[in-house]
Amino acid sequence: xxxxxxxxxxxxxxxxxxxxxxxxxxxxxxxxxxxxxxxxxxxxxxxxxxxxxxxxxxxxxxxxxxxxxxxxxxxxxxxxxxxxxxxxxxxxxxxxx
Numbered sequence: 351x352x353x354x355x356x357x358x359x360x361x362x363x364x365x366x367x368x369x370x371x372x373x374x375x376x377x378x379x380x381x382x383x384x385x386x387x388x389x390x391x392x393x394x395x396x397x398x399x400x401x402x403x404x405x406x407x408x409x410x411x412x413x414x415x416x417x418x419x420x421x422x423x424x425x426x427x428x429x430x431x432x433x434x435x436x437x438x439x440x441x442x443x444x445x446x447x
Contacts, residue, residue, distance in 0.1 A: 384412065386402070388429065391420070392421060
């Protein structure tokens with residue numbers, strides 16, 4: 351198994367959502383937030399402009415519903431800690447879009 355896939359598999363084995371560690375989600379899941387909303391909110395709180403794409407009306411509403419809650423400093427740090435560096439990025443010109 352290639353190193354990148356092993357890393358992803360290892361991360362997902364420790365994370366039942368396959369997206370974010372469970373401890374990042376616990377507080378927001380109780381309030382009805384999904385992992386994507388947490389990631390979008392993380393971007394917004396940093397002053398970044400995320401551009402999620404979907405044609406599904408329900409998903410579009412969910413994507414826009416990130417202004418009714420805020421992440422704590424600890425939650426922001428938890429999401430930031432997920433960064434695996436530039437070497438983990440996939441070149442879309444090489445692997446498609």
